[in-house]
Amino acid sequence: MVQAALADGTAHRHSVFEVFTRRLPEGRRYGVLAGTGRVLEALESFRFDDTTLAWLEREQVVDARTVAFLADYRFTGSITGYAEGEIYVPHSPVLTVEGTFAEAVLLETLVLSILNHDSAIAAAASRMTSAAVDRPCLEMGSRRTHEHAAVAAARAAVIAGFTGTSNLEAGRVYGLPTIGTAAHAFTLLHDDEESAFAGQVASQGVGTTLLVDTYDVARGVERAVAAAGTDLGAVRLDSGDLGGLAVDVRRQLDALGATRTKIVVTSDLDEHAIAGLASAPVDSYGVGTQLVVGSGAPTCGMVYKLVAREDASGTLRPVAKASASKSSVGGRKSAARRTDGEGRATAEVVVTGSADAVDAWGRVPDGHGEHGGPDVEGELRALQVPLVVDGSVESRWTGPSGVHLASARHARSRDELPRGARRLSAGEPAIPTELVDLD
Amino acid sequence: MVQAALADGTAHRHSVFEVFTRRLPEGRRYGVLAGTGRVLEALESFRFDDTTLAWLEREQVVDARTVAFLADYRFTGSITGYAEGEIYVPHSPVLTVEGTFAEAVLLETLVLSILNHDSAIAAAASRMTSAAVDRPCLEMGSRRTHEHAAVAAARAAVIAGFTGTSNLEAGRVYGLPTIGTAAHAFTLLHDDEESAFAGQVASQGVGTTLLVDTYDVARGVERAVAAAGTDLGAVRLDSGDLGGLAVDVRRQLDALGATRTKIVVTSDLDEHAIAGLASAPVDSYGVGTQLVVGSGAPTCGMVYKLVAREDASGTLRPVAKASASKSSVGGRKSAARRTDGEGRATAEVVVTGSADAVDAWGRVPDGHGEHGGPDVEGELRALQVPLVVDGSVESRWTGPSGVHLASARHARSRDELPRGARRLSAGEPAIPTELVDLD
Numbered sequence: 001m002v003q004a005a006l007a008d009g010t011a012h013r014h015s016v017f018e019v020f021t022r023r024l025p026e027g028r029r030y031g032v033l034a035g036t037g038r039v040l041e042a043l044e045s046f047r048f049d050d051t052t053l054a055w056l057e058r059e060q061v062v063d064a065r066t067v068a069f070l071a072d073y074r075f076t077g078s079i080t081g082y083a084e085g086e087i088y089v090p091h092s093p094v095l096t097v098e099g100t101f102a103e104a105v106l107l108e109t110l111v112l113s114i115l116n117h118d119s120a121i122a123a124a125a126s127r128m129t130s131a132a133v134d135r136p137c138l139e140m141g142s143r144r145t146h147e148h149a150a151v152a153a154a155r156a157a158v159i160a161g162f163t164g165t166s167n168l169e170a171g172r173v174y175g176l177p178t179i180g181t182a183a184h185a186f187t188l189l190h191d192d193e194e195s196a197f198a199g200q201v202a203s204q205g206v207g208t209t210l211l212v213d214t215y216d217v218a219r220g221v222e223r224a225v226a227a228a229g230t231d232l233g234a235v236r237l238d239s240g241d242l243g244g245l246a247v248d249v250r251r252q253l254d255a256l257g258a259t260r261t262k263i264v265v266t267s268d269l270d271e272h273a274i275a276g277l278a279s280a281p282v283d284s285y286g287v288g289t290q291l292v293v294g295s296g297a298p299t300c301g302m303v304y305k306l307v308a309r310e311d312a313s314g315t316l317r318p319v320a321k322a323s324a325s326k327s328s329v330g331g332r333k334s335a336a337r338r339t340d341g342e343g344r345a346t347a348e349v350v351v352t353g354s355a356d357a358v359d360a361w362g363r364v365p366d367g368h369g370e371h372g373g374p375d376v377e378g379e380l381r382a383l384q385v386p387l388v389v390d391g392s393v394e395s396r397w398t399g400p401s402g403v404h405l406a407s408a409r410h411a412r413s414r415d416e417l418p419r420g421a422r423r424l425s426a427g428e429p430a431i432p433t434e435l436v437d438l439d
Numbered sequence: 440m441v442q443a444a445l446a447d448g449t450a451h452r453h454s455v456f457e458v459f460t461r462r463l464p465e466g467r468r469y470g471v472l473a474g475t476g477r478v479l480e481a482l483e484s485f486r487f488d489d490t491t492l493a494w495l496e497r498e499q500v501v502d503a504r505t506v507a508f509l510a511d512y513r514f515t516g517s518i519t520g521y522a523e524g525e526i527y528v529p530h531s532p533v534l535t536v537e538g539t540f541a542e543a544v545l546l547e548t549l550v551l552s553i554l555n556h557d558s559a560i561a562a563a564a565s566r567m568t569s570a571a572v573d574r575p576c577l578e579m580g581s582r583r584t585h586e587h588a589a590v591a592a593a594r595a596a597v598i599a600g601f602t603g604t605s606n607l608e609a610g611r612v613y614g615l616p617t618i619g620t621a622a623h624a625f626t627l628l629h630d631d632e633e634s635a636f637a638g639q640v641a642s643q644g645v646g647t648t649l650l651v652d653t654y655d656v657a658r659g660v661e662r663a664v665a666a667a668g669t670d671l672g673a674v675r676l677d678s679g680d681l682g683g684l685a686v687d688v689r690r691q692l693d694a695l696g697a698t699r700t701k702i703v704v705t706s707d708l709d710e711h712a713i714a715g716l717a718s719a720p721v722d723s724y725g726v727g728t729q730l731v732v733g734s735g736a737p738t739c740g741m742v743y744k745l746v747a748r749e750d751a752s753g754t755l756r757p758v759a760k761a762s763a764s765k766s767s768v769g770g771r772k773s774a775a776r777r778t779d780g781e782g783r784a785t786a787e788v789v790v791t792g793s794a795d796a797v798d799a800w801g802r803v804p805d806g807h808g809e810h811g812g813p814d815v816e817g818e819l820r821a822l823q824v825p826l827v828v829d830g831s832v833e834s835r836w837t838g839p840s841g842v843h844l845a846s847a848r849h850a851r852s853r854d855e856l857p858r859g860a861r862r863l864s865a866g867e868p869a870i871p872t873e874l875v876d877l878d
Binding site: 001003004005007008010013015017042052055056059061063101105108109110112113114116117142143144145146147148149150152168169171172178180182183184185186188189190191195198199200202203204214215216289292293294298299301304305306309311312319320321322 | 440442443444446447449454456481491494495498500502540544547548549551552553556581582583586587588589591607608610611617619621623624625627628629630634637638639641642643653654655733737738740743744745748750758759760761
C-alpha cells in the first residue's frame, strides 16, 4: 500500500485513522482499554534497521523508493485517545492517529496488535477483580501464553486491579509488585515433604507460602505449621474442590493456632470460579490460564479505520466503507461520557463533525442527532487526551507512571458504571452509545 | 525455589522434567507440537544480564548466592523431544529436559510459554489446512494478537500447512513465503475506486490482488478488470456472504474474460467457515483472528513436571504428585507410534522405565503393561529425537531449516493418522495412549 501510494502521490495526503470496536465480545458488558502506554513506548523505537531494509530490498518486498521512505521513517503526526484503563463500549474512538497516510497506515498492525491483546486481558482481569471484591488477585499465567505476551498480560492485569504478578520481567520494566511461589517440583525434589518445607522456611522465612497439596492436604498443613510455626504466612491449594478444602484447611489452621495464616487458592480459576468461592475462607486468588487467554475472549475486535483524508484539492473529507456488512461511520469522532446526578454513567456520546463532543460548559454542542443529546440531564466528561503531539510522545503515559495512571483510571471508570454493569452474566453493553452527527 | 534449593543443597540434584498434556482441548482429536525450534533458539540466549541481576538484588527478589548462580547461568543439560510438527495426544512426552534441578527448573516458564502458545496455533492451523484440502491458506492475523506472538503465530501456521504469511518479520527471520494485500484504507485514500486500482496496478503489476468490496462488489470487479485487464492476478472479498459472492464474482470474471483471475476470501474465517466454502469457486483463504487465537483453544495445557530426580544417596528415583486431582505418572518416558500394516497410526505407546520404547528391532521390549504392547501387530516409530546434548543445541532444528523440517514432519505425521482423525467435529483423540510400565 505504501509503495503504491508513494508512486501515485497519495501517500502524503493528511489522514485520520480511528481505532474502535463494532461490538463487545459476546455477552460482555464493557471493554477495558489497555496497551496505550505500550503503543507509545513502541512508537518511540519504531524504526526500520539496516538488516530489515536490506532484506526488504533483496527479497523485492517493496521497491527502492519505499525502502528509502522506510529508512527515514519517524512518526511525526499526532495521536489522541482514551486514557489507558478507561472503560469503552462499541464505537468508542479509543485511539485516533493523524498524519500522512503513509506514516499513519504503517502503524496499523503495531497499534492493533497491542490494543487487541492487552485490552482483551484487561477486560478479563476486570471481571476477575470485580468477582474477587476486596480479596487480592495475583497474576500467574506467564506459562500459558507467548513469552513476550506474558509480560504485557501481567501489566494489563495490574491495570485492571490485580495486586501483583509472578512475571519478574513485568515487575522490573513496569514497577509492578511481584510475587513468587513454590511448585510441586520443589516438594518432589526433596526426599520428603518435611525437608522441602524446612528448606523453604529456612530460605524464605516463616512469612512464606507453602504449597500443601503435593501428597495429602491435611498432612501437608500439619507439616507446614510444624515447619514454620503459627506465624506461617500462607498455605496454597492448587487442586481438588477448592471451596471445601479451604473450609477444612481454615479449621485445621485455626485449631493449630495459625489463625493469621492465609489461604491462597490457584488451579484454573476464572471469574466464575472466583465468584463461586466468595463464601469460602479464601484470602487471595492466583489466576493463570484464563487471565492470559482473556477468559473466552482472547482478542477484542478492534479495527483501525481511515475515517478522513485530504482529497486532491487538499480538503479533509470524511470517508467510509460502504458495502454490505462492516460499514463504518466516516469522519473524525470526539467522545464524552454522560453521567447522571449521582455520578453514574448513562451513555457514551460519540460526536462526528468538526466540533468537540463537549463544549467549555460541559455540554454537547447543538445539532445533535437522533439518539438524544444535550437536552438529556447530566454531566459530560470528555474522554480523549493528547498522547502524541507532532511526533512527541507524552511520557507520563509510558513506563511505570503509565501503569499507575491507568490502574487509577480503571478503578474510577469502573466505579462510575451503572449498577449491574459488573454482573458476570451475559448482557448488553453497560451504557448505550449515542452517535451524534454535527455536520 | 532456586534460592531455597541452593541453600539446602538440593539444587544440584540431577533431575528429569517432562512436558506433556493431560488432555486435548475439548473435542480436539490431535495436538500439533510447535515451538520446539523457538525453545532451542531462546535457550541459546537465555542469560541474565547485568541490569536484570542488579534489579533482582536491589529489589531483594533473591539472595546474593542466587544472583551469583544466575550470573553464571548457562544450560549444560540435555533435551530430547518429539520432532517439531509431530502430532501428539494426551501424555505424549513431547519434551524431556534433564540437568540439575536448578538449571532445569529455570526453563519451565520459557519452555511452557513457547510450546503452549505455538502448539495452540499450529493445532488450529492444521484443522484449517485440512478443511481447505488443496487450496492455499494464507496467514493474516498479526493485528489480532500480541506483536511478538504474531511472529510466532505465522511460523506455527506455516508448520501446519499455511503457504504464506503477511507478517514480514516472520518471513525475514524464518524464511517463510510472504504475501501482502491492500486494505479498504487504500481505496478510501483515493478520490475514487478507479484511481485506487490504477495506482495499485501501476505499482504492483497486473498480477496483484485487488480488494473489490469497498463500495459495490459488481462495480468493483468491473473496475478491477478494467484497470488490470484479463491477466489480473486475483480479487479479494472481505465481507458479506462469501460463498454466494464468490459464485457471482466467478461468473462475472469469466464473462469479462478474466478466467484465470483468482478469488481470495477473507473475513473472520475459521476451519468451519473454510469447510463451508468447499464447493464455492474460491481459490485461497486468508485467515486472521481465529488462527492466532487458536480457534477456541488459545493455549493447550502443557505442563512441565519433575518426573525423576536423585535422592540423598545419588540414585535417580521416579517422583509424582500424589494428591486428589492432577496426578502424574513418575519416571522418564519414552514414546513410539504404532502403525498398522497399511501405515496408519493405531496407538501412542508411552513407556516408563529404564528401557527405550522401541528396541533395535522396532518392538516394545518385554514386560509391557496392561494396555497391550509388543504382541499387537504393526510397526513402531520412535518419536523422540535429541535436541540439546550436554548444553549444545542441535542447530538443524532452529531457524529456517527447523521450520522446513517441522512442516514436512507435520504433513507426514498427519497423513499417517487414521481415517476420520481430521474430521472437524468433536471427538476422542485420534489414537489411544498406551501407558506401559517396564519397571
